Amino acid sequence: MSEILVVGAGPVGAVCALALAQQGVAVRVLEAQPADARGDVRTLALAHGARLILERLGVWERLSEVTPITRIHISQCGALGVARLAADELGVPALGYVLPYAQLAAALKDALREAEVPVEYGVAVDRIDAGREAATLATRDGRTLASPLVVVADGGRGEGAPPPWFEADYEQVAVVCDVASERPHANQAYERFTPMGPVALLPKGERYALVWTAPRAEAERIAALSDADFLAALYAHFGGRQGHFLEAGVRRTFPLRLTYTGSAAADHVVRIGNAAQTLHPVAGQGFNIGLRDAWELAALCADTAPARLGDAAMLAAYARGRRFDVLGGVGFTDFLVRVFSNDVAPLRHARGLGLMALEALPPLKTFVARRMMFGARG
Numbered sequence: 001m002s003e004i005l006v007v008g009a010g011p012v013g014a015v016c017a018l019a020l021a022q023q024g025v026a027v028r029v030l031e032a033q034p035a036d037a038r039g040d041v042r043t044l045a046l047a048h049g050a051r052l053i054l055e056r057l058g059v060w061e062r063l064s065e066v067t068p069i070t071r072i073h074i075s076q077c078g079a080l081g082v083a084r085l086a087a088d089e090l091g092v093p094a095l096g097y098v099l100p101y102a103q104l105a106a107a108l109k110d111a112l113r114e115a116e117v118p119v120e121y122g123v124a125v126d127r128i129d130a131g132r133e134a135a136t137l138a139t140r141d142g143r144t145l146a147s148p149l150v151v152v153a154d155g156g157r158g159e160g161a162p163p164p165w166f167e168a169d170y171e172q173v174a175v176v177c178d179v180a181s182e183r184p185h186a187n188q189a190y191e192r193f194t195p196m197g198p199v200a201l202l203p204k205g206e207r208y209a210l211v212w213t214a215p216r217a218e219a220e221r222i223a224a225l226s227d228a229d230f231l232a233a234l235y236a237h238f239g240g241r242q243g244h245f246l247e248a249g250v251r252r253t254f255p256l257r258l259t260y261t262g263s264a265a266a267d268h269v270v271r272i273g274n275a276a277q278t279l280h281p282v283a284g285q286g287f288n289i290g291l292r293d294a295w296e297l298a299a300l301c302a303d304t305a306p307a308r309l310g311d312a313a314m315l316a317a318y319a320r321g322r323r324f325d326v327l328g329g330v331g332f333t334d335f336l337v338r339v340f341s342n343d344v345a346p347l348r349h350a351r352g353l354g355l356m357a358l359e360a361l362p363p364l365k366t367f368v369a370r371r372m373m374f375g376a377r378g
């Protein structure tokens with residue numbers, strides 16, 4: 001009964017459980033997928049701040065396929081305005097790090113095992129009920145477990161989520177795959193805004209991880225092209241900065257929505273990561289914010305007397321502490337999608353001016369880069 005129960009061993013739930021265990025708080029994790037499930041195919045860009053957290057958890061040194069981003073090139077299609085961010089100008093070793101989601105998941109799984117955190121794989125949670133002293137959850141295999149704090153880190157997929165405070169369907173879909181380009185990437189990432197949606201190229205090993213967002217029908221068309229037609233379409237859409245695109249890996253699609261449910265669910269229940277907010281991937285903020293959710297929740301649990309764990313005052317303090325960072329990330333991401341995914345002439349010119357200002361004003365560059373690296377409180 002005194003164990004904290006974490007629902008979901010995705011990267012956010014796993015980080016939360018590890019951080020709790022590291023601080024001596026008893027925790028158990030329930031994960032719907034079997035232990036040998038194949039990892040997700042998406043690629044994650046981690047901010048420098050995320051690296052610092054993973055280092056403190058002893059996870060960073062387990063990651064072998066990390067590609068640093070030392071420069072970011074930001075531009076818009078068909079109009080003036082380019083901004084470039086460089087790690088050395090900002091005094092950090094890298095602006096971010098690119099790695100496969102599946103590798104992060106595997107490293108976290110090993111770390112949980114070594115820390116002797118009990119993780120029950122293949123156990124889906126069907127229901128969570130709040131109570132005065134504790135929350136109870138029902139597993140699909142017929143058990144009922146009680147805990148002073150149930151941490152919902154199910155990626156927003158579980159039943160019984162409270163209605164979101166706000167949500168938006170961007171009617172965009174991300175087409176995701178790895179691509180090889182004619183010129184080596186030299187650790188430079190690209191973010192290119194087009195009227196159809198943003199296109200990101202993230203250096204990943206010898207290749208690029210591509211996140212190409214487009215309206216739903218167009219994305220489905222792009223995803224179904226032959227490899228040769230896909231590579232030609234990408235060249236036409238992105239331009240020739242990296243030369244021609246030579247090879248493409250298997251393509252996957254992800255529908256994109258904004259959902260903000262927030263951390264509050266009921267007494268003794270808290271939501272974190274994608275269960276609390278799901279963002280468009282344009283600025284690579286989703287997991288980075290979820291990681292900070294997990295880290296800060298674990299720190300607060302360690303500082304809370306056992307009798308107060310999960311009570312209304314503790315959950316309100318957590319929500320207050322996270323609000324600025326989370327809403328800052330949600331607002332920034334939503335702003336980028338809405339302001340940059342159109343071809344309205346006055347906005348196009350304003351965007352161009354904004355990018356030129358970013359390029360020309362070092363304090364503005366530092367401000368934007370720090371927020372991307374450390375969140376709204378960076």
Ligand SMILES: Cc1cc2nc3c(=O)[nH]c(=O)nc-3n(C[C@H](O)[C@H](O)[C@H](O)COP(=O)(O)OP(=O)(O)OC[C@H]3O[C@@H](n4cnc5c(N)ncnc54)[C@H](O)[C@@H]3O)c2cc1C
Pocket residue numbers: 007008009010011012013030031032033042043044045046123124125126153154155156157158159174176211254272273274275281283284285286287288289290
């Ligand atoms: C195309 C794309 C690109 C992205 N790129 C980036 C990026 O570059 N940088 C970044 O920071 N973010 C990025 N994101 C966002 C990032 O992927 C998510 O924010 C992150 O994966 C959320 O982690 P999570 O642990 O909260 O949820 P998830 O990764 O969804 O994990 C949830 C876990 O809970 C389990 N689960 C679900 N239901 C139950 C249940 N009922 N009982 C028990 N377990 C359950 C699931 O099996 C899963 O293991 C991207 C997203 C997309 C779609």
